[in-house]
Amino acid sequence: MKNWLATMMCGGLLLAGGVAFGDDMSKEHMAKHDQMMKDCMARQDSSMGKDAAMKACNDVLKKDAMSKDKMDKEPMHK
Numbered sequence: 001m002k003n004w005l006a007t008m009m010c011g012g013l014l015l016a017g018g019v020a021f022g023d024d025m026s027k028e029h030m031a032k033h034d035q036m037m038k039d040c041m042a043r044q045d046s047s048m049g050k051d052a053a054m055k056a057c058n059d060v061l062k063k064d065a066m067s068k069d070k071m072d073k074e075p076m077h078k
């Protein structure tokens with residue numbers, strides 16, 4: 001019984017720590033994403049509608065994220 005209780009307590013502490021750390025990281029990521037979106041929207045042509053500009057910015061951000069992920073996964077060649 002003591003072993004089970006100790007295991008559950010350790011698991012709970014690890015889970016709580018992971019959630020707390022993960023929450024901080026997501027806030028940082030969202031702030032960066034929001035700033036990138038604002039910068040992109042500022043560069044868009046004024047003749048575009050707001051919805052079209054947001055779609056264009058989302059496409060650009062997705063393309064950048066995909067290329068970054070691809071670069072991270074590829075091994076370095078000498």
